[in-house]
Amino acid sequence: MQKEALDLIVSIISASVFVLLLMIAVFSLFRIYLKRKNTLLQEKQRMAVQFEQTLLQSKLEIQEQTFADISREIHDNIGQVLSLARINLNTLNVPADNNKINLVDELMEKAITDLRNLSHSLDSDMIRNKGWLEPTQRLLRDLEKTGKYTARLIISENPPTLGHDRPIILFRMIQEVINNIIKHAGANSIDLHVSKDKEHLTIIIKDNGKGFSKEKSSAGAGLRNLENRARMIAADLHIDSEIGAGTTITISVKLEPNE
Structure with missing residues (x-):
């Protein structure tokens, strides 16, 4: 048992x-x-x-x-x-x-x-050789020469050139923003602020145009181009706009070591 x-x-x-x-x-x-x-x-x-x-x-x-x-x-x-x-x-x-x-x-x-x-x-080669800042300055000067815009460039610190391909993409982004302002904003004043810290290059483009509602506006080709190019250089893109209060676009590019 x-x-x-x-x-x-x-x-x-x-x-x-x-x-x-x-x-x-x-x-x-x-x-x-x-x-x-x-x-x-x-x-x-x-x-x-x-x-x-x-x-x-x-x-x-x-x-x-x-x-x-x-x-x-x-x-x-x-x-x-x-x-x-x-x-x-x-x-x-x-x-x-x-x-x-x-x-x-x-x-x-x-x-x-x-x-x-x-x-x-x-000319991409010229942008590669001279960086993105010089053609940006020329772009703003050409805007002022039209007599339709007041264009200011405020630089808080000498910005980096960003290497080989990134300056081209960054300049194309700035061109895209300026073109959108000319076509759609109805602005007469454009401010472009450039600043730099240890990790980021920040570019803020502000206009005094009519602005737009992001909730009611679908992203057009210009904004999609900006977003695509921002991803290519691992940049943060922020768009702040209100109807009647203009638009502010911030591009923040993460810097490589020693930039």
């Missing part, structure tokens, strides 16, 4: 140990499954981000190549044609109204200067 009871106890203990080991095995397999699932999800997300970055980079390269082609066309052909026309105008020997000739000469000189500035703003 005691032997039967002992056998029963051993059987129960053995069964319990087996069930416990089985539960541990199932739990371990479940943990391995979850870990692998999370790893696969993370890898999928990483590949999706990488694909998006590659796609954006390809679009940027195509765009910059187009800009480079246009820049060369302006410099090599249109600019030269205007320069030759101006030379011929100033060597006319027929009697004419000097005031009109001088006016045409001034207009052609302005056209040549504007085309040269446009060519420089489209």
Whole structure:
């Protein structure tokens, strides 16, 4: 009788140990499954981000190549044609109204200067060599020359050049913001603040235009371009706008070591 009871106890203990080991095995397999699932999800997300970055980079390269082609066309052909026309105008020997000739000469000189500035703003290599700040200053000066805008650049500290490709993307973002202001804001004043701390370069572009409601406004192509370019340089983009109170756009670029 005691032997039967002992056998029963051993059987129960053995069964319990087996069930416990089985539960541990199932739990371990479940943990391995979850870990692998999370790893696969993370890898999928990483590949999706990488694909998006590659796609954006390809679009940027195509765009910059187009800009480079246009820049060369302006410099090599249109600019030269205007320069030759101006030379011929100033060597006319027929009697004419000097005031009109001088006016045409001034207009052609302005056209040549504007085309040269446009060519420089489209030239990616020039932006790489000189950085993003110089073309930004030129862009604001050109705005003021129109007589329609007051454009101020406030720099609290000498900003970094940001390396090889980032200055191009940052300048294109600034161009996009300025173009949106010209097209949609109805502003006559633009302030661009540049500041830097140990970790970030911050650019704040503020206008006194009509503003817009972010809740009622769907993101247009301009804002989508800004968001895409911000992701390419790992920058934070913040848009603050109210109807009747203008718009403020903040671009914060994380700096690399030693920048």
